[in-house]
Amino acid sequence: MSIKFKDVHKSFGSKKVLKGITMQVQKGEILFVIGTSGVGKSVTIKHIIGLLKPTSGSIEVDGEKVENLKEKQFIPIRKKVAMVFQGSSLFDSLSVLANVALPLEKHKIVPANKVHAKAMDLLTEVGMKKYASVFPAEIGDGMKKRVAIARALAMQPDYILFDEPTTGLDPVSARRVDKLILRLAKDRGTGTIVVSHDLPSIFGISDKIAMVYQGKIYFEGSREEYKRSEDPIIQQFIKGTSSGPMETPGF
Amino acid sequence: MISSFFASVGEKILNFSKIIGGIVYLFYQIILALLPPKFDLDEFWRNLYKMGVKSVPIIILTAFFTGGIMVIQASVFVKKFGATSLVGWGAGYSVFREVGPILLGLMFSGRVGSNNTAELGTMVVTEQIDGLKALAIDPFRYLIVPRVLAMIIMLFLLTIIGNVVAISGAALFGKYIAGVSYAGFWTSFSQNLYLGDLIHGLIKAAIFGFIVSLNSCYFGISVKGGAVGVGKAVNNSVVASALGIVIFDYILTYNIT
Amino acid sequence: MIKQISTNIFATIGDKTINIFVAAKTLFLVTLNTFRGVFHFKSREKGEILKQAYEIGNRSFLFVSVTLSALGMVLVFQVCLQINKITGDQSQVGPEFIKGMIHAFVPILTAMMLATRVGAGIAAEIGSMKVTEQIDALRMSGVDPIDYLIVPRFIASIFMTFILGIYAALLVILAGAFMAHHSFGVNYNVFFVFDKVTWGDLIIGSTKLLVHGSAIPVVSGYCGLTTKVGSEGVGTATTRAVINSSLAVIILDFIISAIGLMTIQ
Numbered sequence: 001m002s003i004k005f006k007d008v009h010k011s012f013g014s015k016k017v018l019k020g021i022t023m024q025v026q027k028g029e030i031l032f033v034i035g036t037s038g039v040g041k042s043v044t045i046k047h048i049i050g051l052l053k054p055t056s057g058s059i060e061v062d063g064e065k066v067e068n069l070k071e072k073q074f075i076p077i078r079k080k081v082a083m084v085f086q087g088s089s090l091f092d093s094l095s096v097l098a099n100v101a102l103p104l105e106k107h108k109i110v111p112a113n114k115v116h117a118k119a120m121d122l123l124t125e126v127g128m129k130k131y132a133s134v135f136p137a138e139i140g141d142g143m144k145k146r147v148a149i150a151r152a153l154a155m156q157p158d159y160i161l162f163d164e165p166t167t168g169l170d171p172v173s174a175r176r177v178d179k180l181i182l183r184l185a186k187d188r189g190t191g192t193i194v195v196s197h198d199l200p201s202i203f204g205i206s207d208k209i210a211m212v213y214q215g216k217i218y219f220e221g222s223r224e225e226y227k228r229s230e231d232p233i234i235q236q237f238i239k240g241t242s243s244g245p246m247e248t249p250g251f
Numbered sequence: 252m253i254s255s256f257f258a259s260v261g262e263k264i265l266n267f268s269k270i271i272g273g274i275v276y277l278f279y280q281i282i283l284a285l286l287p288p289k290f291d292l293d294e295f296w297r298n299l300y301k302m303g304v305k306s307v308p309i310i311i312l313t314a315f316f317t318g319g320i321m322v323i324q325a326s327v328f329v330k331k332f333g334a335t336s337l338v339g340w341g342a343g344y345s346v347f348r349e350v351g352p353i354l355l356g357l358m359f360s361g362r363v364g365s366n367n368t369a370e371l372g373t374m375v376v377t378e379q380i381d382g383l384k385a386l387a388i389d390p391f392r393y394l395i396v397p398r399v400l401a402m403i404i405m406l407f408l409l410t411i412i413g414n415v416v417a418i419s420g421a422a423l424f425g426k427y428i429a430g431v432s433y434a435g436f437w438t439s440f441s442q443n444l445y446l447g448d449l450i451h452g453l454i455k456a457a458i459f460g461f462i463v464s465l466n467s468c469y470f471g472i473s474v475k476g477g478a479v480g481v482g483k484a485v486n487n488s489v490v491a492s493a494l495g496i497v498i499f500d501y502i503l504t505y506n507i508t
Numbered sequence: 509m510i511k512q513i514s515t516n517i518f519a520t521i522g523d524k525t526i527n528i529f530v531a532a533k534t535l536f537l538v539t540l541n542t543f544r545g546v547f548h549f550k551s552r553e554k555g556e557i558l559k560q561a562y563e564i565g566n567r568s569f570l571f572v573s574v575t576l577s578a579l580g581m582v583l584v585f586q587v588c589l590q591i592n593k594i595t596g597d598q599s600q601v602g603p604e605f606i607k608g609m610i611h612a613f614v615p616i617l618t619a620m621m622l623a624t625r626v627g628a629g630i631a632a633e634i635g636s637m638k639v640t641e642q643i644d645a646l647r648m649s650g651v652d653p654i655d656y657l658i659v660p661r662f663i664a665s666i667f668m669t670f671i672l673g674i675y676a677a678l679l680v681i682l683a684g685a686f687m688a689h690h691s692f693g694v695n696y697n698v699f700f701v702f703d704k705v706t707w708g709d710l711i712i713g714s715t716k717l718l719v720h721g722s723a724i725p726v727v728s729g730y731c732g733l734t735t736k737v738g739s740e741g742v743g744t745a746t747t748r749a750v751i752n753s754s755l756a757v758i759i760l761d762f763i764i765s766a767i768g769l770m771t772i773q
Contacts, residue, residue: 087377103386323766349586357754368743370743483632490624493575500578
């Protein structure tokens, strides 16, 4: 039970972003996909649920190839693999509770009279029960993120993708989000992919790390292996120094 | 100089065809989603309510003053020829067949159409559309089809209300500006206007509703570039709807009687 | 329960009334400052007026041409159709149509089209500047946004609305004549009779064009300047600009028509 990337290439017009991504995450693992800004991390994970299609290469979810699926065929995949977006992408016109209840209702995950209770349970799990009737515009970014996580959990997914969950949050909120991600992964046994360039997160909760550099996976291995690596580019990223061999086309 | 003029004309034509192509494709997708009709009912009712409530005040205001303007135009004849018996008919005829559907359609486009484009555009920019897809909810059946249907029905209903208000306004101004009694107005109105005139206008209203909804949804979902992009999309959507209304008014007038 | 509902209703009405007063006051101030701005306008900024005039003309020319000629043809069609039913005498259509176009339909329809095209454009431009903090930057540099942004558009719009109105009138009359000839066999020389057009008609029509031309940029500029921050801010501002300018045009048109009826006609 895993998600596998096999030599995935992606170009936008003439711009080649991904030049051969190969990596995988098992159920129960937390994989961090890391790299500098603009290197293609978000682009990579969007392929899993079909928001983007690769120019070449293959992506497998639990053994099923998804790169050529049509929009309708992605529905079962999207129920298995949930995504929490960078901007949380909560629906402005719905309250916090209604946001979480939406997938429960539309996919009839629980009977109609149990939707409200189930949504409240999910909000309690992420610590947002008090804000159930509030609207997204009225809460802070960290809170929005937690609601987005609750909404993703509503689908009872086997895998969860997080796109830069701690970027833009203050250090305290960021560590709280980390803790939540870890607890959910361990309690539910989901496979988790986190796109991040936040070092405390990366070294806080990851099991495995895949580093994207120049369109390819420059490193794939355990957290300890990454820390111990003597490769100059990896060292530059860990130390966060501005001078060194690393090229940062996003800057 | 000349070559750059042709280049810019060529570019404008290409842009224009791209937009028309996009709108036609959207039209096709909507028709597909309606056979058999499968769309989100909750969203349909919510939009119907929202669009109706938002527009009623402005429609009433517009219709009232439109009725007044029609009467003032007719009054010129009244003053010259004493043709008080024409005022009811004149106001009714022009409001039902032309001025009502067009002005109300334009106001609807400005109010509901642009609001719709702004909403959809904002959703695109803040990844809410991707968010829906990620929840395995088809944005088409959930967002677009309900709005299109709601807009067609709403403009139709609002035009009926607008017609009533416009005629009432016309009667009121008829009495105080043109000196036509209410009775005289009503006689002239009811004796010379047929149901066909009303239906002519209402068919137009429904079609204008469709045009406004197509345009506003198309420009909303093809937004690029943040808050500024949303503003441009609203601009384009309103202009496209105005063009559509006028052009189809021409086609429809010729073809329905 | 009733107490709660009635409190809510009063609170909402009160809230909305306060909002309307604040908005009205701001709009009034913007209008006042725009007029004042016209009077201490520096001649070296003439270039900006010309640029805005070009923008308005360039953007709207095709749009106004298509919409006005289509509407003109439709109106003639409707009128001829009715006349056919009643008297069958089409000779009156031309002169009455021309008269009606000049003092009534062309000013309001041109203005409505421009409210859509130009109004939305002005609100989108100024609104975008507001959300990207460029308006604040202007104030920091000691420049008054109204003088710099709205006044040139104001002057340009008055001129261009007038000119486009005249152009539209000519176009509409030609298009109407074409339609009358093509569908009802009315001779061109029977249609193009200008006897019924009075000075009163010309004055009313021109006044309407000038007034509408001044209202659109002021209302749209106001909507642009009061854009709220956020990704939906500019979209909302553009929406408001189109509605409010259109409404302003309709109400002003009504007022001028009424005054015209009671005085000149």
